[in-house]
Amino acid sequence: MNQTSSSRAIRPRRSVLYLPANNSRALGKLQGLACDSVIFDLEDSVVPGAKEEARETLRRFFKDGHAAALPEGMETVIRINPLSSPWGGEDLLAARGCKPDAILIPKVDAPDDIVAVEDALEQTDAPPSLRLWAMIETPKGVMNAGQIARTARTDGARLDCFITGTNDLIKETGVAALPGRPWLSPWLMQIILAARAYGLDVLDGVFNDFRDEPGLADECRDGQAMGFDGKTLIHPAQIETANRAFGIAPERLAEARRITEAFALPDNTDRGVISLDGRMVERLHLDMAERLIEKAARIAARHDGDKET
Numbered sequence: 538m539n540q541t542s543s544s545r546a547i548r549p550r551r552s553v554l555y556l557p558a559n560n561s562r563a564l565g566k567l568q569g570l571a572c573d574s575v576i577f578d579l580e581d582s583v584v585p586g587a588k589e590e591a592r593e594t595l596r597r598f599f600k601d602g603h604a605a606a607l608p609e610g611m612e613t614v615i616r617i618n619p620l621s622s623p624w625g626g627e628d629l630l631a632a633r634g635c636k637p638d639a640i641l642i643p644k645v646d647a648p649d650d651i652v653a654v655e656d657a658l659e660q661t662d663a664p665p666s667l668r669l670w671a672m673i674e675t676p677k678g679v680m681n682a683g684q685i686a687r688t689a690r691t692d693g694a695r696l697d698c699f700i701t702g703t704n705d706l707i708k709e710t711g712v713a714a715l716p717g718r719p720w721l722s723p724w725l726m727q728i729i730l731a732a733r734a735y736g737l738d739v740l741d742g743v744f745n746d747f748r749d750e751p752g753l754a755d756e757c758r759d760g761q762a763m764g765f766d767g768k769t770l771i772h773p774a775q776i777e778t779a780n781r782a783f784g785i786a787p788e789r790l791a792e793a794r795r796i797t798e799a800f801a802l803p804d805n806t807d808r809g810v811i812s813l814d815g816r817m818v819e820r821l822h823l824d825m826a827e828r829l830i831e832k833a834a835r836i837a838a839r840h841d842g843d844k845e846t
């Protein structure tokens with residue numbers, strides 16, 4: 538069955554932090570961070586000569602229980618190198634052995650790149666709960682985004698989330714990296730549309746200037762308005778800004794509650810459309826309000842978990 542954006546699982550992915558898998562100091566910091574997800578990177582932040590060391594550091598991190606001890610609800614993702622690269626096969630085996638929540642495939646050009654990883658995982662009896670995330674960051678990836686997202690419809694599919702790789706897209710296309718992303722945005726919107734057509738989450742690319750908080754806040758605001766679920770990050774200093782931008786403001790939550798309460802009134806239970814404060818409100822708005830309330834509850838649960846640790 539096709540999963541639509543209103544039926545997909547709700548999982549806060551406001552702030553998704555990359556961390557080079559061979560950076561032990563950064564790994565040691567994770568426990569105290571409030572990001573919703575972490576991506577342990579074996580790809581671009583690790584030079585070829587350090588790939589094996591990075592895999593080994595990651596294996597130990599998971600084996601010694603450090604991943605299990607992360608704050609409740611923090612999702613763990615491992616970014617492997619492409620299967621077509623000299624490191625991809627070993628990375629996939631190492632990632633599978635770590636048992637993260639998801640494996641992130643970079644530079645996905647076409648559906649076959651997802652299918653190849655799914656097939657390889659089948660050989661290892663990977664549990665059905667292991668998800669796949671895909672980076673859309675090449676011209677072909679953008680052009681084929683709909684077909685790639687469509688693989689999520691097949692039986693046993695693992696694809697769950699797209700990430701836009703804006704640095705690679707800028708490199709591959711020569712598009713200007715300007716504030717407000719005027720030329721990049723049409724491609725980002727295309728990726729968002731493809732993800733939504735098949736019920737996937739979709740995350741915005743990184744903001745490289747990690748000391749420019751106002752710049753990050755602007756880009757997060759734009760990303761949220763474009764429809765992204767959250768932002769990928771490179772530095773702990775960026776987490777709070779992303780959590781705020783992709784979180785749920787009290788006014789939005791209050792409005793959602795008013796919509797659910799209005800539809801629950803005896804006069805309105807059988808009505809498809811009602812009037813609220815001079816505005817038309819339909820059942821699709823009720824669906825949106827219910828999802829927003831559930832998402833707010835999941836975010837609150839994340840923070841309760843943070844307090845306990």
Ligand SMILES: CC(C)(COP(=O)(O)OP(=O)(O)OC[C@H]1O[C@@H](n2cnc3c(N)ncnc32)[C@H](O)[C@@H]1OP(=O)(O)O)[C@@H](O)C(=O)NCCC(=O)NCCSC(=O)C[C@H](O)C(=O)O
Binds near residue numbers: 567582672703704747
């Ligand atoms: C960008 C950095 C290299 C900056 O590092 P550094 O100069 O060490 O920063 P600070 O001195 O300000 O760090 C302060 C402390 O915070 C820890 N730290 C830094 N970054 C992280 C992190 N990502 N996760 C956890 N902890 C972190 C430092 O260890 C310091 O701690 P301490 O020493 O105890 O004081 C660095 O931030 C970094 O490496 N970031 C991640 C880079 C990365 O993963 N890049 C690849 C993913 S982005 C990408 O590929 C985009 C995509 O594919 C595309 O195409 O767009």
Ligand SMILES: [Mg+2]
Binds near residue numbers: 581674702
């Ligand atoms: Mg990239």
